[in-house]
Amino acid sequence: MSGAAFDYIVSMPSQPPPLAWLEPGESFPPVDASWNAGSPAPGLLAAGGALDVDTLCRAYRQGIFPWFSQGQPVLWWSPDPRMVLKVDEFRLHPSFRKALRRFASTDGCEIRIDSAFESVISACSSSPRTGQDGTWIVPEMIAAYCALHQAGFAHSVETWVQGEMTGGLYCVGLGKAVFGESMFSRSSGASKLALAALVCFCRHHGVEQIDCQQNTAHLASLGAREMTRERFSAQLAAALTQASPDWRFENLYWDELLRLQPKTK
Numbered sequence: 001m002s003g004a005a006f007d008y009i010v011s012m013p014s015q016p017p018p019l020a021w022l023e024p025g026e027s028f029p030p031v032d033a034s035w036n037a038g039s040p041a042p043g044l045l046a047a048g049g050a051l052d053v054d055t056l057c058r059a060y061r062q063g064i065f066p067w068f069s070q071g072q073p074v075l076w077w078s079p080d081p082r083m084v085l086k087v088d089e090f091r092l093h094p095s096f097r098k099a100l101r102r103f104a105s106t107d108g109c110e111i112r113i114d115s116a117f118e119s120v121i122s123a124c125s126s127s128p129r130t131g132q133d134g135t136w137i138v139p140e141m142i143a144a145y146c147a148l149h150q151a152g153f154a155h156s157v158e159t160w161v162q163g164e165m166t167g168g169l170y171c172v173g174l175g176k177a178v179f180g181e182s183m184f185s186r187s188s189g190a191s192k193l194a195l196a197a198l199v200c201f202c203r204h205h206g207v208e209q210i211d212c213q214q215n216t217a218h219l220a221s222l223g224a225r226e227m228t229r230e231r232f233s234a235q236l237a238a239a240l241t242q243a244s245p246d247w248r249f250e251n252l253y254w255d256e257l258l259r260l261q262p263k264t265k
Helices: 003-011 053-061 094-104 117-125 139-150 190-205 217-221 229-240 251-258
Strands: 020-022 044-048 075-077 082-086 109-113 154-161 164-174 177-185 209-213 225-227
Touching: 053 139, 053 164, 082 229, 094 190, 094 251, 109 190, 117 139, 117 154, 117 164, 117 177, 139 154, 139 164, 154 190, 164 190, 177 190, 177 229, 190 209, 190 251, 209 229
Parallel strands: 020 044, 177 209
Antiparallel strands: 044 075, 082 209, 082 225, 109 154, 154 164, 164 177
């Protein structure tokens, strides 16, 4: 959301309802208090507060995430509907199946987890989303998620080729709830390989879905779909009660996708 859009929001006299402003450590409002589809910022729940580890964990456990641009206060979101990738519904297109099989069987090609988290999030910050000016991964976000990583709750999945990191993603993991954040690629298909690896990791460890937050055509092409916030919240609550997996990648995890028969359509 641009700075101009935020200026418009805070100056609106009556509609939508007043935005909740948080002090550091203050509880979040109920997620159903977020702005609805008829507002200029659907899913916006609150502003302010802090980006410390405790606040971020409390937010994610309630299905809330931060997203803001340089010069804005911290903005907290809980959209309805929510974009989710069910790991059993990941679309492995024939051409990518061949690329994945080739990658998995080539010496010097590997997936690593958490070997270069700060480099991954920094690379993501330099790769703006399509249609956006600049990045929402501002320095405050980088510092916050690096702290979350050090605490064991944020993870990077990295594509390495001949000792060079060519792409990757970072995510948040709480129990068996996984929240995808951002990806980057320095070579064709490298970020998609990292996502496929995360899907394989989740399938192997019984993680049912990856939160994608918002709808994009790219995510939809890979099998992600929208679900109501109510259903998402119920599934999140169940996933949070389960023990976290061991965040490391084994080459055998590729079988979680490669053993599947290609879909006919």
